[in-house]
Amino acid sequence: xxxxxxxxxxxxxxxxxxxxxxxxxxxxxxxxxxxxxxxxxxxxxxxxxxxxxxxxxxxxxxxxxxxxxxxxxxxxxxxxxxxxxxxxxxxxxxxxxxxxxxxxxxxxxxxxxxxxxxx
Amino acid sequence: xxxxxxxxxxxxxxxxxxxxxxxxxxxxxxxxxxxxxxxxxxxxxxxxxxxxxxxxxxxxxxxxxxxxxxxxxxxxxxxxxxxxxxxxxxxxxxxxxxxxxxxxxxxxxxxxxxxxxxxxxxxxxxxxxxxxxxxxxxxxxxxxxxxxxxxxxxxxxxxxxxxxxxxxxxxxxxxxxxxxxxxxxxxxxxxxxxxxxxxxxxxxxxxxxxxxxxxxxxxxxxxxxxxxxxxxxxxxxxxxxxxxxxxxxxxxxxxxxxxxxxxxxxxxxxxxxxxxxxxxxxxxxxxxxxxxxxxxxxxxxxxxxxxxxxxxxxxxxxxxxxxxxxxxxxxxxxxxxxxxxxxxxxxxxxxxxxxxxxxxxxxxxxxxxxxxxxxxxxxxxxxxxxxxxxxxxxxxxxxxxxxxxxxxxxxxxxxxxxxxxxxxxxxxxxxxxxxxxxxxxxxxxx
Numbered sequence: 001x002x003x004x005x006x007x008x009x010x011x012x013x014x015x016x017x018x019x020x021x022x023x024x025x026x027x028x029x030x031x032x033x034x035x036x037x038x039x040x041x042x043x044x045x046x047x048x049x050x051x052x053x054x055x056x057x058x059x060x061x062x063x064x065x066x067x068x069x070x071x072x073x074x075x076x077x078x079x080x081x082x083x084x085x086x087x088x089x090x091x092x093x094x095x096x097x098x099x100x101x102x103x104x105x106x107x108x109x110x111x112x113x114x115x116x117x118x119x
Numbered sequence: 120x121x122x123x124x125x126x127x128x129x130x131x132x133x134x135x136x137x138x139x140x141x142x143x144x145x146x147x148x149x150x151x152x153x154x155x156x157x158x159x160x161x162x163x164x165x166x167x168x169x170x171x172x173x174x175x176x177x178x179x180x181x182x183x184x185x186x187x188x189x190x191x192x193x194x195x196x197x198x199x200x201x202x203x204x205x206x207x208x209x210x211x212x213x214x215x216x217x218x219x220x221x222x223x224x225x226x227x228x229x230x231x232x233x234x235x236x237x238x239x240x241x242x243x244x245x246x247x248x249x250x251x252x253x254x255x256x257x258x259x260x261x262x263x264x265x266x267x268x269x270x271x272x273x274x275x276x277x278x279x280x281x282x283x284x285x286x287x288x289x290x291x292x293x294x295x296x297x298x299x300x301x302x303x304x305x306x307x308x309x310x311x312x313x314x315x316x317x318x319x320x321x322x323x324x325x326x327x328x329x330x331x332x333x334x335x336x337x338x339x340x341x342x343x344x345x346x347x348x349x350x351x352x353x354x355x356x357x358x359x360x361x362x363x364x365x366x367x368x369x370x371x372x373x374x375x376x377x378x379x380x381x382x383x384x385x386x387x388x389x390x391x392x393x394x395x396x397x398x399x400x401x402x403x404x405x406x407x408x409x410x411x412x413x414x415x416x417x418x419x420x421x422x423x424x425x426x427x428x429x430x431x432x433x434x435x436x437x438x439x440x441x442x443x444x445x446x447x448x449x450x451x452x453x454x455x456x457x458x459x460x461x462x463x464x465x466x467x468x469x470x471x472x473x474x475x476x477x478x479x480x481x482x483x484x485x486x487x488x489x490x491x492x493x494x495x496x497x498x499x500x501x502x503x504x505x506x507x508x509x510x511x512x513x514x515x516x517x518x519x520x521x522x523x524x525x526x527x528x529x530x531x532x533x534x535x536x537x538x539x540x541x542x543x544x545x546x547x548x549x550x551x552x553x554x555x556x557x558x559x560x561x562x563x564x565x
Contacts, residue, residue, distance in 0.1 A: 076147050
């Protein structure tokens with residue numbers, strides 16, 4: 001299934017914030033998590049994740065730290081902040097509203113809301 | 120694996136060339152690439168195949184670079200390629216319009232000088248109008264360079280027209296102190312008016328305001344360099360012409376005013392087109408002088424506080440301290456604009472905080488002395504202007520110190536500090552405008 005580019009872009013921020021809300025992470029792991037969550041349907045260009053992460057950093061939604069794990073290379077970790085969680089909650093409200101609206105005009109399918117766990 | 124290592128190194132060098140991407144970003148991207156390669160290897164691909172797939176997944180470098188550039192527009196300022204994405208940078212072009220505007224400013228200043236018969240006569244209209252002879256050309260230069268739309272011409276021209284009316288229609292008294300204050304504050308007002316065409320009208324954008332701060336700092340450096348070179352040139356010319364009987368004074372009278380006016384435009388052009396040159400120099404200069412000023416300010420603050428000299432500020436010293444505080448503010452502002460916001464706090468930020476706090480202490484003492492003087496002797500135009508400036512500075516420094524301390528202790532982001540400064544810029548502009556427009560009638564143009 002092809003997912004529209006605008007939709008991919010719009011969902012990127014809440015997705016990344018939600019993944020970071022599960023715990024601190026770094027670029028590659030975030031991308032793997034996105035693939036796993038969408039069953040491989042959400043195709044991101046790998047590189048584009050980083051400008052997005054940097055924007056979240058500038059907005060104060062995440063903090064960053066360079067760390068060198070014992071076995072490996074220096075790596076940049078991202079940790080969600082209080083403001084990031086607030087932004088995530090706000091995004092969630094918006095997406096629920098949109099999902100509910102779509103659900104109402106698509107008769108006979110409760111798929112969306114069930115998936116959201118918000119029926 | 121040997122060949123993959125060299126391929127990665129080549130890829131790395133290639134990515135590092137892209138505008139908007141800095142060394143840290145490349146580290147991060149390389150880490151990603153290596154993970155991807157390792158995983159593809161584990162899935163059975165050969166090293167070469169894994170490398171190719173990983174690079175392909177990373178995406179088109181042009182798109183990536185543009186995305187990075189958009190996010191870090193401060194870095195992009197270096198390359199000047201963001202406008203319109205594919206539009207080529209117009210670095211070398213534009214020298215002709217530069218010369219036209221520079222010559223126009225030079226001629227106008229020269230005509231004004233002849234009309235005033237300076238330096239034999241020193242009519243006061245010359246001093247209060249001086250910035251009006253030069254800065255409109257700078258605004259016009261940017262209006263042309265940025266290709267402003269017609270509806271943007273009015274807001275560009277209005278401040279200059281209003282300023283010209285105000286300073287020439289007010290009925291100035293003889294030896295008027297408010298007139299001197301106007302001569303001092305009008306250049307500041309008009310410099311902020313230049314910001315409108317410089318920023319292409321997007322005066323609300325904090326990023327563009329920071330660009331303007333950066334421009335101001337770099338313009339100043341270029342202007343000083345041109346002035347130094349011009350001074351040497353004039354000195355040598357005078358020395359060479361002396362045996363021929365030409366009066367060296369004459370050269371200074373004719374060349375200096377026009378040269379100084381034209382250099383305003385030329386320095387702006389240099390900042391715009393020879394960005395990389397000054398960019399390597401400016402951070403070094405800030406790094407050199409911020410610690411020196413910090414030591415000097417801290418020393419002065421301690422000495423004045425301990426010896427109680429703070430109460431005895433006289434008029435001369437007050438002026439000196441105001442100038443000093445402005446220089447510190449300029450250094451801090453410029454240092455901030457040249458800094459990479461994604462870096463974590465380092466020793467330079469601590470030194471800046473020392474400078475800001477010392478300046479704050481000094482400013483409080485200056486303010487105390489000033490209020491005491493006003494209490495004793497009452498308000499005069501000079502005292503009012505100085506008092507206002509110090510209050511404006513005090514608020515700025517206090518906010519900056521508070522946010523810088525929070526940034527250093529990790530409780531706030533550098534972004535907040537930048538926002539504070541860029542949001543504060545209009546306060547400076549408004550204060551200077553108030554001194555030009557409101558103060559003279561308040562004191563009956565005395």
